[in-house]
Amino acid sequence: MRIVIDARESGTSTGRYIDKLVEYLHELKPAHKIIVLTKKQRLNYIRSIAPRFEVVESNFKEFTFAEQTGFLKQLRSLKADLVHFGMTQQPVLYFGKKVTTVHDLTTVRFRNPSKNLLVYWFKQQVYKWVIRRVAHSSKQLITPSQYVKDDLAKFASINSRKITVTYEAADKISQTPEPINQLLNTKFIMYVGRPTPHKNLERLVEAFRILKNQNPELVLALAGKTDRNYKKVSKLVSSKSLNDSVVFTGFISEGQLRWMYENTAAYVFPSLSEGFGLPGLEAMAHNAPVVSSNATCLPEIYGEAAHYFDPEDVQDIAVKIATVVNSPKVRENLIKNGQDQVKKYSWAKMAEQTLDIYQELLS
Numbered sequence: 001m002r003i004v005i006d007a008r009e010s011g012t013s014t015g016r017y018i019d020k021l022v023e024y025l026h027e028l029k030p031a032h033k034i035i036v037l038t039k040k041q042r043l044n045y046i047r048s049i050a051p052r053f054e055v056v057e058s059n060f061k062e063f064t065f066a067e068q069t070g071f072l073k074q075l076r077s078l079k080a081d082l083v084h085f086g087m088t089q090q091p092v093l094y095f096g097k098k099v100t101t102v103h104d105l106t107t108v109r110f111r112n113p114s115k116n117l118l119v120y121w122f123k124q125q126v127y128k129w130v131i132r133r134v135a136h137s138s139k140q141l142i143t144p145s146q147y148v149k150d151d152l153a154k155f156a157s158i159n160s161r162k163i164t165v166t167y168e169a170a171d172k173i174s175q176t177p178e179p180i181n182q183l184l185n186t187k188f189i190m191y192v193g194r195p196t197p198h199k200n201l202e203r204l205v206e207a208f209r210i211l212k213n214q215n216p217e218l219v220l221a222l223a224g225k226t227d228r229n230y231k232k233v234s235k236l237v238s239s240k241s242l243n244d245s246v247v248f249t250g251f252i253s254e255g256q257l258r259w260m261y262e263n264t265a266a267y268v269f270p271s272l273s274e275g276f277g278l279p280g281l282e283a284m285a286h287n288a289p290v291v292s293s294n295a296t297c298l299p300e301i302y303g304e305a306a307h308y309f310d311p312e313d314v315q316d317i318a319v320k321i322a323t324v325v326n327s328p329k330v331r332e333n334l335i336k337n338g339q340d341q342v343k344k345y346s347w348a349k350m351a352e353q354t355l356d357i358y359q360e361l362l363s
Contacts, residue, residue, distance in 0.1 A: 001032040001362050004080040008058055009087055010042040013193070014103060016278065017144070017168055018086035019049070024351035026050035032358070035078060062089035063123065082361055084354075088127075088134055099357060100138040102131070104148050104275030104296075105155055110198040112229075132156045139361050142354065144168050144276035147297035166353045167301075169345035170281040177262060178255035180221075182247045188219040189291075189321060190264045192257060193279055195222070195229040200270040200293070200311050202236055207270075207317035209240050215325060223249040223260065261286035266324045266331075269293060270311050277301050281345065284338030289331045291324050305341035307334060 007022060009015035022036055026049065037058035038046050046055045056078075060071035072091035075083060083098045090100070108128055112120055135141060135156035141163045143149045153160040189208075195201050201222065208220045220242075224230065230248065237246045252260070261267065267283035269292040277298050280290045284305055292298050293311035307330065309320035324330050 001081040002035065002079065003030075003032050003358055003362075004035045004037060004075065004078055004083045006058075006083065006085045006087070006090065007036050007038040007042070007046060008060065008062065010038045010046060014087065017101065017103070019045075020169070020347040021086070021351055021354060022046060022053070023049040024347045025355060026053060027348070028351060028355055030355055030358075032081075032362070035080070037074070062087070063126075067091060068093070082358060084358070085134075085138075088131055090134065092130060092133055095137070097361060098138050099140045099142060099361065100134050101142040101144075102135070102148065102152050103144060104273065105131070105151055106198055106273045106275070108155070109273060110196070112196055135162075138162075140164065140357050142166050142357070145297040145300055147300055148275045151296075164353065164357060166350045167345050168276050168278055168281075168350060169347045170278060170285045170342055171347070172285045173254050173258040173261075173282075175253070175255040175258060177259035178253060179259050180247075180249055180252070180256050182249070183219065183221055183260070183263070186219045187215075187217055187265050187325075188221045188247070188263075189266045189268050189325065190221040190223065190260050191268050191270070192223040192252075192260070194224060195227070195233050197229075198271060198273045200272050201233050203311065203314050203317060204268060204270045205233065205236050205240065205242065205246070206314045207321065208246070209242060210315065210318035211322055211325075212242070212245060214322065218245070218265070218325065220246045221249060221260065221264070222246065223252050223257065225251045258286060261288045264288050266291050266321060268317075268321060269298070269306075270309075270317060271295065271298070272311050274298055280306065281342060284335075285342045287335050287339070289324050289334035290338060291321050303337070303341050303344075305334060305337040 007018045010019050034053040036046050036053050036055045039059050040057055060067045068091050075094055085100045135158050146165055149163045149165050261283050267288045267290050269280045271293050273296050283290050290306040292306040294308040295311050307320050307324050309316045
């Protein structure tokens, strides 16, 4: 049987899932012929982790006319018995047997102010239609959490038995820790990731201002590629006179991220909506205590290994962070529980579950 895996997102934050799926699926030595489609800059990487798989260049950008025409033509030419789309974006006129992974419905519910509002609104409407169509046309759907499974079943009006949960996992970073000069010899809390509205960074900044009253030495480190949304957060920081206490690191290397995890007083995850919440789990893998929003899937994924707050209550965010930062016993318990929680998740198990789905659909 010929199985095609759409890995065009390889190398992105969302693409971590598809990279790990290909890597661990390769270790399972499936009897089928596996063809992986990815963009030019990721060809060598995919070949390095899956040398027995056929890796084919596919540069069709998501949400474009080329995806609906050129990518469709490429898929048809491969004559696959099964296609696994690692994301919702796909040619809507592809009618072959397929599995689709839906990571979350965040794009449906939140706007991105860094984009043209009218254009973004239109794209949201299209995206809603695409999700519903894909949910009905896919033979099987995969989600990274029970929360997303339930959310998708309700949103698309489909039977939840059509959806399988395959949890993701967190790996410890192998690169040597690399200090960030601005944070040396400081006591800091941290967040890493995108600054889009659902990440709730503005409330985190407001909560940090309250925290500073009792913890004047504390620094907030925000790590991630600088864009229009981060510039908006930067303006808020300036308006609250927090410039000396908030560090914007910009894009950081894996080694720098590892150093931050290993040296932070707490990893704070204030998000309003997540499909899995990988950064918090990754922080736990590096013995960082996690203070998290109690929204959507996060309590499901973190269990007893995080100290939770209401992400819409600035005062509650501040109080819960202070509890972790100022209590050695609470920190110690969170770190221990985090170590146990991380062990519950496995990329290898995720790949095994996915291969089982392939086998069932092909039998």
